[in-house]
Amino acid sequence: MKKLAIALFALALLVSPVFANGATETAAASSDEPVTIEVWYGAAITEAGPIPEDWVGYDILLEEHNINLILTALPSNESDQDVRIQAAGAANDLPDLFMVRRPVLTNLVKQGLVAPVDDYYALMPHRTEVMYDENAIRMTTIDGESFGFASPGAIVRNEGLLIRKDWLDNLGLEVPTTTEELREVLRAFTFDDPDGNGRDDTWGYGAFVESDTTINGYPGSRFFPLLGAFDVAGLWSFDSDHLGLNVYRPEFYDAMAYIRSLISEGLVDPNWLSYRKDDFRAAWKQGRFGVMKEQNAAFAAEANYAPFDANFPDGEWIVIDAITGPDGYASIGAYDQNYRIYAISQAAVDAGKAEKICELLEWMSSDEGYLLCGWGQEGINYVLDDNGIPTAGDLGDMAFSGTQGQVYTQLRNMVFYNSDTELASRYPTYTTATSGKTMSALTVLREMQEKEWTPAIGSGMMPTPNADVSRYYEQSLAEFLSGQRELTPETWQAFLDQFNRIGGQAWNEQGIAYAQENGLVY
Amino acid sequence: MTIDKKNKKNGSATVVVNAPLNNRGRLGREIKRHTSVYLLLLIPLIYYIIFKYVPIWNAQIAFKDFQARRGVLGSAWIGLQNFSDFINSFYFWELLRNTVFYSVGKIIISLPLSILLAIAIYECTRPVLRKIVQTLAYLPHFLSWVIMYGILLSLLAPADGVLNDIIRLCGGTPIDFLSNVSAFPWVVLISDAWKEMGWSAIIFIAALMGIDVSLFEAAMVEGANSWQRIRYITLPAIRPVIVTVLLLKIGTILDAGFDQIYMLYSPPVYSVADIIDTWVYRQGLLQFEFGLATAVGLFKGVFGMILMLISNKLVSRMNEGSSIF
C-alpha cells in the first residue's frame, strides 16, 4: 500500500512542473492593435469605489493613443499592498505599471523584476518638468540606476502643534513656549477641568503611535513636538555633527525621560498606546485633550472640523510655535519629501510596452489628462471659478468632492504635484455650520509650514533594519515609556548595548554610509 | 481497529475484520469490490493533487534561494539555510513559547466552553431562551478582528473603557489591558473564546442531534438523573467528535491565530504577544523572504505532525473510535 502512496506522490511530482512553470509571456502587440497597459494604482479615496467603466478617459486613450487601459486599485493599506505586490512579483506576474513603496521596490529590484527607467524621462518632457526633479529621481535610484518614477506625495510640513485656545482662556493660562511651561499647561488641562463640565474627563496631551522604520521612529510622529524640543525628532539625524540614529544621542535619553515623566504623571491621554488613527481623531472631536499634533486637513477641512464645531461651538484650536527644550532646541518634527513611486515591470519592457506607458503618463500630465484625472469632466464634476480653480460649484453629488463624483478622481495620485491650483481647490475657505467661524485648511497649512521643522530629507531612502532589530527597538522604547522597564541611565545603556549586539550598530553604520554616499548630510 | 465495537453495539451480523491483508489475490479482490468507491474518489483526489499537493511541491522554495525570475525549479538549492535562519533568529524561543501558549490556552479555554455551551443548548428546557442563545452565540464569529479591536477598546481602554469605568467605580486603578504584559495574554484568550465559542459549539450541537432520544427515556425509567444522563449518554456520544476536533487542533498547534494577534498587539506587549506567524509576516512576507516564510510553514508542519501522530497513537490505544488515521 505504501507503493500506492509513492505512486501518487510521483504522479503529483510529474504533473506539477506543468503548473509550477506556467509563467506566461505576453506577446508584443502588433502595431495596429491597441496596446494593453495594466496599471495598479493607489486609490485617492480608498473606501470609495473604483473608477466607473464609462469614464471618458478610457475612450480618449483608446481612440487617440491606441492604449487599452486596465486599472486596478491596490488594497487599502500599506501592508496589504506590499503583500499583494510581492506575491505578484514572486510569480513574475507584475502588472505593467504599479505603485510601490521604496522598501518593496528595493526587494523587487534585487529580484530583477523592475525595469530601470533612466532613458524614459526624456519621453515625457512635460511630466518630467512638473514632477520628476532631481530629488524625485534620487528617490528611485538604487545602485546608480533609476527604477520607477517618483511623483510628489503629501505636501511637506503639513502638520502642526495645536492647542485648545478656549481651555487656556478658561484657566487664564498663556500659550506655553518651553517644555516646563508645557508641563504646567498639560497639568492644568488634566486636573483643573478646563472645559468646566465638572468631570475629570480631560487630558493634556493626546497622541497615538504612528511610527515606521524610515522617518517616524518609535514613539512616532505624534510625539515629534516633544522629541523636537530635544532635537531628536525623526529616526535619523542628518546633521553632520551627529549623523546617525537619533537614539544614540544623549538628548534622546533626556527626551524619553521627559515624555515618561508626562506619562507617569497622567498628563497624556492614557489611551495613546491603544488608539488607532480613527480613534485618535474621534477623541479630539470629543474634547478629550488640549494639545496634539494633527495634519492640516484632518483638523481644518470642512467635513473633519464639523463634528468638533457642533460639539464645542466655543472651542478653538490654534497652531502654536514649537516648544523649546532645556538646551534651546525646538522643532515640530522631522520632515522628508514625500513621494509615490510608480514602477514599470521588467516584463512590460520586455513586451515592448515602455514607450506606450510613457505616452500614457505624459498624457496624464497634459492639460486634458491632468484635469480629467484630478477633477473629472468640466461641467459634470467641476466648474472653473474666476481664478481658474476647479470648484464643486452647485454640481451636488456628481461634483468631484461629492459622493457620486469622487470616484472619478481616484487617479489623482498619478497626476497631482501639489500645485497652487490643487491646494486652492482642495482646501477652499468655508464658514463653519454651528459657530460661523471662517476656516481654511490652506491657511492652516501655510501657518504650520512656517513653524520650526527639522529637515530629514532622504529618510525614506535609508536602509531599513530586519524585523528583529526593529522589533527590539520599538519594544524597548515602548517598555520604557509605559513604565514596564525603569528608565535610568544604566537601563538605557543596557538597552543600547543589546540593540547594538542584535544588529542596531550594523544598521546605524549602514545608514551613515548611505547618507554620506548619497549626499544626504547637511 | 475500532469498528468492531460499534458494529456489535448495533447487533450487526456482518463483522468486519480489518486484519492485515496478507494475500495478494485477496487484496486484488477487495480493490475490485470497491471499484465504484474509488470512482467516487476520483474528482476529490484530482482536486487534492492540484490544490493541495502542487503547493506542497512548490514549497521546495523553502530549501532554495528563491528567485522569482528563475521560478521554483530554477532557483538555487541552499539546503537548510532558511530553517537555520529561523531557528537562530533572536526571538525564536520566545516566539515558540508564545505560540504554544496561545494555541494550548485556546484549546483549554475555548474547547470546554463550546462543549458546555452545546450541552446547555441541548439540555435547556426553555425554548425561547434556547433559540435566542443558539442564534446569537454564533454572531460574534462574524466580527472581524479589526472590528473586534474596536469592541475591545470600548471595553478595555484605560481612559474610558467600560471595564475600567467599573473598576474606577469600585475604587480601583484602571488597567491598560491591551498594553500590559500580564493582562494581554488573557485578553487574547478570552476574546478568542468569546468570539468563537458559539461557532465551535455548532459542530457539537450537530453531534448531540444524533443521540437516540430513547436512550434518555430509558435512562429516566432506570432512575438516572440529569447528571448521570450527561455523564453516561451525552458525553460518550459526542466524545468521538471532541477527540477528532482536539486531534485536528493539535496538528496545527503552531497556528495561534495570526489575524487576532496581528490586530491586537503593539510594541509594549511584543514580548508576550509576538507569535511565529506574526514574525513570518514581518520578516518573510513583507521582505520578499518567501523561502524563509515557506520554511517556517514546513517547520510548523513537522512540529504539528509529530504531536498529532503521538496523540493519534494514544487515542487509538484508548480504542476511542475517533483516531484520524
Next chain:
Amino acid sequence: MADNEMKLQAEAVPATDGKKKKKEKVHLKPNLHNKTVRPTTADRVFQIIVDVFMVFILLVIVVPVWSTITLSFRPNTYIGTYLEGMFLPPWDWSIDAYKALLGNDGFALAFFNSLKILVGGVACALFLTVPMAYVMSVKTLPGRKILSTIVIIPYVFNVGMIPSYLLVTSIGLQNHLAAVFLPGAISTYNLIIMRQFFDGIPGELKESARIDGCSEIQVLMKIILPLSKAIVMTIGLYYGVSFWNNFFNAMLYISDNYLYPLPILLRNILMASGMNEYVEVNAFGNAPVQAIKAASVFLSAIPMVIAYPFIQKYFTKGTLLGSVKG
C-alpha cells in the same frame, strides 16, 4: 464507564422497541423532556445551572454586540464614554452610517459578488467534500489509511501564501471569483469532521443497500445523506461563512475591481484612515467612521444571520438514529 454506557444502551434498545410510532412524534418535537418520570432534586439543580449558564452566555454575548449596535447608530456629534453610549436613547440614534454604506455604489456590486462566491463555493465544496468523506468512512476500503495520510499532510503542512499563489496564477485562475473559494474547497478540518459523522452511521445499513444492488453513489445519496442532514448543513454553513468572510484570497487573486467581494470593500472601509492622504474628502458624508465600521459588520452578516435559523431546522433531536429505526 464504557461498561456502564454499554449497559444503558443495551437496556435502552428493548425499551424503545415496539413504540416506533409514538417515538416519531417525539422526534419532531425539539423538546424531548416530556417528563414521564418525576424530576429529582438533582434534575432541578441541573436545570437551574443550565439556565443560569445560558443567561450568563446571553449577557456576555449581548453586551458587546449591543455596544456595537449602538455604536453603529451613534451620531457624528456624540460625546461621552462607551458605557454611556450603550444607553443612548433610540430617538438620538442616527442612521447616517447605514445610509452611507447602502448608498455606496460598490456595496450592491460587492454584495452580489459575495453571494456568487457563497453559492458557487458551497456547492463546489460539498460536491467535493461529501463523496470524499464518504469514501473515507468505508471501513473495508483497501488503502483507507493511505487516504487519511494524503488528507492530513496538506492540513498539517500549511505551506503558506507563495506556493499557493504560484499554483493559482499558473492555472490562470486569477481574476475569477472561483479563485476565492477553490483553494479552500476542501477543508481538511471539515472533511474529517464529516467523516467522523459518517463513521457513526451503522455499517449494516450500507451493506444491505449494496446487497439490494445499489451503486455507491446511490448508497451515498439514498442512505447516507438523508441521515446526515444536520452535519451536511453544518459543514455547508462552515464553508459558506469561510467563503463569505474570505478576504485574503480575494485580495491576492482578484485584481478586477468589479469582481471585488464584500470583505475587500469592508477592509477598504475599515483600513481607510491609515492611507488616505486626501483627508479633506469624506466618502461617507456625515457618518462618523466608527459608526460606519460597526454598521458594516451588521450589513455583512445579514445573509448568514438569515440563513442560520433555516439550518437550525435540521437540528432536530434524535434525527440520526431515530430515522434509522423508523
